[in-house]
Amino acid sequence: VANNHFIYGDQKIPYLVCPVPRHQHDISIHVNPDGSVQVDVPLDAKQAEINKAVLKRARWIMNNVEKARKLREHVLPRDYVSGESHFYLGRRYPLKVISNGYKGHAVKLLRGQLRILTPDPGKENVKRLLKRWYREHAREYFARQLSALVEDIPSLHEMPKWRLQVMRKEWGSCSPNGTLTLNPHLVKAPALCVQYVLIHELCHLEEHNHSKRFYRLLTARMPEWKSVKARLDGMAEMLLNE
Numbered sequence: 029v030a031n032n033h034f035i036y037g038d039q040k041i042p043y044l045v046c047p048v049p050r051h052q053h054d055i056s057i058h059v060n061p062d063g064s065v066q067v068d069v070p071l072d073a074k075q076a077e078i079n080k081a082v083l084k085r086a087r088w089i090m091n092n093v094e095k096a097r098k099l100r101e102h103v104l105p106r107d108y109v110s111g112e113s114h115f116y117l118g119r120r121y122p123l124k125v126i127s128n129g130y131k132g133h134a135v136k137l138l139r140g141q142l143r144i145l146t147p148d149p150g151k152e153n154v155k156r157l158l159k160r161w162y163r164e165h166a167r168e169y170f171a172r173q174l175s176a177l178v179e180d181i182p183s184l185h186e187m188p189k190w191r192l193q194v195m196r197k198e199w200g201s202c203s204p205n206g207t208l209t210l211n212p213h214l215v216k217a218p219a220l221c222v223q224y225v226l227i228h229e230l231c232h233l234e235e236h237n238h239s240k241r242f243y244r245l246l247t248a249r250m251p252e253w254k255s256v257k258a259r260l261d262g263m264a265e266m267l268l269n270e
């Protein structure tokens with residue numbers, strides 16, 4: 029992973045170059061939600077080739093950087109009202125708060141909307157209901173993904189102990205006794221990013237430090253992890269914002 033930049037008009041645009049080992053023969057350019065530019069390249073890509081690909085799409089990149097900047101409403105304090113969008117597994121869903129005629133509370137993902145049914149449409153209440161919904165979905169989704177991964181990794185013989193905990197800056201951690209802690213906000217990220225975090229923490233069961241051996245394990249289990257991590261980093265501010 030290397031930092032680079034190009035000049036467009038009077039602007040200097042930085043971009044991150046991520047070598048991706050498999051399934052990739054072309055250079056692909058992404059603009060992350062925070063406006064950062066990520067260039068995924070085959071392992072053998074030459075710098076001149078990368079520069080050329082970036083300059084060729086300079087206008088497209090600039091347009092998307094502008095768009096991302098405008099969408100940064102996501103890092104402002106949230107209001108929890110209808111129309112505001114919230115992430116789930118990498119997609120944005122508009123919130124619809126429906127308060128007429130409901131006695132109980134429910135949250136449903138229905139027809140592309142996150143619907144909150146509640147007699148109390150107040151901000152604190154909607155926030156609390158949504159938080160609970162994310163937690164329930166995180167618990168279920170992470171459990172399913174973890175058990176699938178554990179089955180795929182022969183050196184792991186059983187499901188590790190794990191728990192949910194909201195963290196300000198981390199997606200996950202692994203304690204010395206092998207308990208994984210996962211941030212429920214992670215369920216807002218794309219599935220591949222969730223997978224990266226789970227694999228990362230599972231590798232810590234075998235190697236606690238970020239040693240060479242750790243990165244060998246990680247790379248063997250997810251060769252493209254650098255690109256996936258850069259994508260997750262590019263969304264972090266947004267996904268961690270409540």
Ligand SMILES: [Zn+2]
Binds near residue numbers: 228232238
């Ligand atoms: Zn780690």
